[in-house]
Amino acid sequence: MNDDSVRGDGAVQPVFDLTQFTPYKLALAAQLLSEALARQYRQRFGISIPDWRVLVHLSHSGGASVRDIETSVVMEKSKVSRAASRLEGRGLVAKRPHPEDKRLVHLSLTPEGQALVAEIQPLALTLQAQIEADLGAGFADFAKALDLLADKYNLQGG
Amino acid sequence: MNDDSVRGDGAVQPVFDLTQFTPYKLALAAQLLSEALARQYRQRFGISIPDWRVLVHLSHSGGASVRDIETSVVMEKSKVSRAASRLEGRGLVAKRPHPEDKRLVHLSLTPEGQALVAEIQPLALTLQAQIEADLGAGFADFAKALDLLADKYNLQGG
DNA sequence: ATAAATACGTTGCATATGCAACGAAAATCG
DNA sequence: CGATTTTCGTTGCATATGCAACGTATTTAT
Secondary structure (H helix, E strand, O other): OOOEEEOOOOOEEEOOOHHHOHHHHHHHHHHHHHHHHHHHHHHHHOOOHHHHHHHHHHHHHOOEOHHHHHHHHOOOHHHHHHHHHHHHHOOOEEEEEOOOOOOOEEEEEOHHHHHHHHHHHHHHHHHHHHHHHHHHHHHHHHHHHHHHHHHHOOOOOO | OOOEEEOOOOOEEEOOOHHHOHHHHHHHHHHHHHHHHHHHHHHHHOOOHHHHHHHHHHHHHOOEEHHHHHHHHOOOHHHHHHHHHHHHHOOOEEEEEOOOOOOOEEEEEOHHHHHHHHHHHHHHHHHHHHHHHHHHHHHHHHHHHHHHHHHHOOOOOO
16 A cells, blocks of 8 residues: 555655555445345345334334434434335334424334344344354454444544 | 343344444444545545545556446446546546457546546545554454455355 | 357436425523 | 524435446357
């Protein structure tokens, strides 16, 4: 990444190889893994990754507002809103007005939604186990590094 | 991630926390880092990440076809084609017919394109250095893990 | 040599996305 | 209290994306 080459004018121009650039590697690994996952979710259950994230968060939390999901799974609120509408249309999620704060929309899984999550989770757990096996002893450090980067580059460039 | 909870019917349902799911963490870190980078590129140079990838590859290779870029930086050919057209429109990239194979479009940087790359590269190198500093001794292993995952999940789910 | 199959790059189309604007509701301030 | 600000969720709009289809060119097979 950092070998230097001398140009005709004598100035030094670092040789830059995109494939050795960490943000690129990170984006690539994330893209490939997401695509692999998305293929499964889509083919077998007809849901997208945003859908999946909403479903999982609702399963985990037992119910949440759009804003809750926006912050906890880091999705634009419009993306959450649209995913929720899609899922409601499929009968997987119920939208109810919040009794105390009428601005909020309370989202929760329907029984059908719970059943779907119960079906998909094993796939995710299997993938997780596979990744942990792939990375072996280095897995914990890898996960920590991801957390560190996400924390450091969360809003702002460092 | 793998704590189990017992449901009313006696069956065991693993508790699944999206935020501990590695594909999610990976996607999140990649997204945040990409956004930080994209902000800089866009604000200061008016280019997108696909544009940047094409520019860098052309700088590194000295010239390439759409297909070359598609495979080496893992971008859909339509994405490459559109980025190349945008960049041509801005005078940063030249499109020429390939002399031997008339199916190919030979892309190369114009002097203006070279100048732009020379301006942007320091930003990228700085970010790279920062990331390496953030991760410290663990950087090399982290990079290796990314390569391993990208390799393993390249086309297919493992 | 001719036909069929493949490769390359562009474009049309349907969908997904981010962002800003909006209306409704709640919180804060004077 | 009443007025202003802020919050929440949805939607309109411009843009970006993936995928398939297409025209052209080359390679392979007959």
